[in-house]
Amino acid sequence: MSGVESAATRTASPPLSVSVRPARTDETVAGSASSNFTTPERVGEVSRNYQTSAHGQTMSPDDDNDDGGFGYEKFVECIKKIVAISDGIRDGWQLQTKEGWDNGHFITKKVSQILEKSSGEGTKSIVVFEYHIAYNINYGVPVLCFVAWKQDGSSLQMEEYCEYNENFSNSDVLSTLTQLDHPVLCRPFLTLHPCRTREIMDVFLSKSKNPVVSWLSVISPFINLKLEDEYIKAC
Template identity: 30%
Template sequence: MAAGSISGTEFANQANIFFTLSVKNNDTWDLKSSPHDRNEVYLTKRCSVEVTDNTQASTNPNIAEEEEADAQESDVACLATPPSPSSSVCQFEYHIVYSASYGVPVLYFNAYTKAGKLLSLDTIWNSVPQHYQDRFQHERWSILTQQEHPILGRPFFQLHPCHTADLMSKLIPNSCSGNYLLSWLSAVGPVVGLKVPLSYVTR
């Protein structure tokens, strides 16, 4: 196993640990099994995210998480403040799926307007915080791509896993120690508006 990568079994164990943390923190991550293989698990979450065109914004949008009042809804609001006139609230669906090819988790997601229209790849890229845009400018379409979901077979946006093992080898030198999935999501989630509540690491 390459440095910074984990096995499918380790991913399943990490997913169960992360799901337990989600329940303890009243978050809405769900742990699901593949319809093709019960031993293949993945995590899902839906939430509302304030989307701003950061190619013209001088500051990053303030995206934070708070639970919606309606307990019947599976969505969770990620907004600390009402959207500004130049931004809009969109529904994001995030999936964490294991890639056997790369030996790492992969973040898949789709984003929709309130009317149910799928956001374009350009719109998604423009909503990425400016410092990430600057960092990935020359490889933007290799980092952020649209691919078929490996389990559901539907088009999803994807944060490409090509650099994940290298990133994780620096964050967690020994991949099997610590909470690999939590560390990974804390590092990559903010690129596409997904933040891990501080309570995950303080409780």
């Protein structure tokens, strides 16, 4: 098995011990499909449903491990289009490949952000994020995972990140953010849990030219990942 071509070599933060509140309901976003799904109002609606449904009954990959209409080949097609758009606007997404793996294609992007604690304490930090979009074979969906480093080179821990991100300042929302092994690199990354991604994808599969972009338009606001209009226009 060969190494990852052009992939980042930094080590992600060590596994964390984080308490996650138990699941509460079985709400879904499957019934919220709309032909006008790329408008800000539509993105906001599905985003709110995603945040709510993340507390629902967790779907195990053993419950339904087919690709649900969104297989790996379609995923690769979508992320290559993302990279093509990114190259045109110099947005930083890069295609990575790990040969010998059934899901060896993924994309990465590094970006610096100034974070301020959501508690209003006024503490600010410059943090470098490295975002990855990969394909989870067990769930048959894309996953967004990331690592982050502070100015001193140390990893940003999940508890710290939640202090800086008001979307995760409430412990109830921790069930949407967890630490899982990267689907390709097999190292721990902070990850938006894929258990409800299938339901989000189902909203877009028959309507979007690029379901990965449409899915990103829903989840990116939760982690302050800016999605340029050029990507949305391609849907």
